[in-house]
Amino acid sequence: MKLLINKDLNLMKNGKKRVWLEHGNLINFCKPGTGLKITDVDTDTINILFTDEDTPRTVSKRNVKGFEKPLIEISEANSDVLKSWADNESLRIVVTTKGINISINKNSIEAKVIARERKIKHSLSNGTFSIGSVFPGFGGLDYSAHKGFEKAGINTKIRFAIDNYEPSLINIQKNLSFLLDERSMIINSDIAELNLGSGNLPTVDGLYITPPCIDASVAGKAKKKNTLETSKTCNLAYYYNQIIERSEAGFIIFENVIGYMKTASFQLLTSLLEAWRYRIQIRVIESNKEGFSFENRKRMYLIATSEGIAQDFSINDVINVGATPPTVLGEFMDTVDIDDKAWKDKLHLIEKQERDKAKCSSFSMQIFDKDSKYISCLRAQVQKSGSSDPLIQHPVTKKFRIPSALEHIKAKGFPEWFIDGLGEGQSHYGAGNSIIPNILISLTYFLGMSLTGNYQQTKMAIAV
Secondary structure, three states: OOEEEEEEOEEOOOOOEEEEEOHHHOOOOOOOOOEEEEEEEEOOEEEEEEEOOOOOEEOEEEEEOOEEEEEEEEEOOOOHHHHHOOOOOEEEEEEOOOEEEEEEOOOOHHHHHHHHHHHHHHHHHHOEEEEEEEOOOOOHHHHHHHHHHHHOOOEEEEEEEEEOOHHHHHHHHHHOHHHOOOOOEEEEOOHHHOOHHHOOOOOOOEEEEOOOOOOOOHHHHHHHOOOOOOOOOOOHHHHHHHHHHHHOOOEEEEEEOHHHHHOHHHHHHHHHHHHOOEEEEEEEEEOOOOOOOOEOOEEEEEEEEEOOOOOOOOHHHOOOOOOOOOOOHHHOOOOOOOOOOOOEOOHHHHHHHHHHHHOOOOOOOEEEOOOOOOEOOOOOOHHHOOOOOEEEEOOOOOOEEOOOHHHHHHHHOOOHHHHOOOOHHHHHHHHHOOOOHHHHHHHHHHHHHHHOOOHHHHHHHHHO
């Protein structure tokens, strides 16, 4: 029989360190008076052998309700190794009938906090962060975060990117190749098919996660009548939380629809991050209303930082430090002839709008023209022209057209080359599943300035 104990190192009132084992954990393994041979095996391990020989140290005793119970105390006086350990060290103690092995618990939360913060400080000194990207889509978050950190004087390189949609990964390799190097891993796989426990993924400084939102979005709930998450998305939390645990990331950036905050997956994510000693900050941003983009896209952004880094960073301080968005739709509208076949009468949508209105539905047609000061959320399936997808009004007739892929990415704030080589449908899909670039540029710029120790100066300069 073995007994495994995970516990913190004890400190006495005088500040000296000790390992204290009570009778409840020893009663089945040794008796008071048993001899102890204490050996410092190496800098991380102390070994205690139980023996019948006459030794200077023996198992002590404590009288509990008339019975003598065993007690063992190992102090700095008995072990030079113990003296060298940190005051807050977490220990792994294995007790058998032959003796006790005491070692530093390298899998403890404390050890992981120390390792990830040491790693990110080393990366800061080298000027480059290693990044893991889970569900990156067409790479919008990776690109935008790279630009933000670059603005703060930090380079980024993707160490691994996991997605099950091949065109997404092809776009990253083709149009975002500057984020890759010889060590980058592009993983085209269902996340459930990965062997996450075998150490196949490298540790990273930062982790980006943008899981599918279909079960949490308003449209998804209405269409599928979902009140809870379905098996298509809920199970993903199991896998990306494993990646978080194993990645040793110093910071994590998470984006999703605001409905995601009401899901079980979100509660699991945040409770685990707190247990793993990350500082969590959340902000809901309406991108147009807050000056980040022409498209108005309301999303939840979560930034988790290891407790000992970026302590002055506040997500609520972040303002747009990227490009200035267009002021009216006409500034970037395509030139489309008035008799072009792109213009449609959309009678079925007009009729549906009347039916929805009669049912008191919240969905209605979203019509915009060259003078519009924003456009509503452009989703991945905007080409399907759903009842609430944005439509551009014909300048003369009562016809409409859907925004083009080029108008889509400009409304979000991506450069035109972001969709080079992609078809119209793929471009809409990639942009619709992506993020607002200026938001991530700004979030990572402020985070980067905090990590480099320049946060307060940045705030003061922006205020001026």
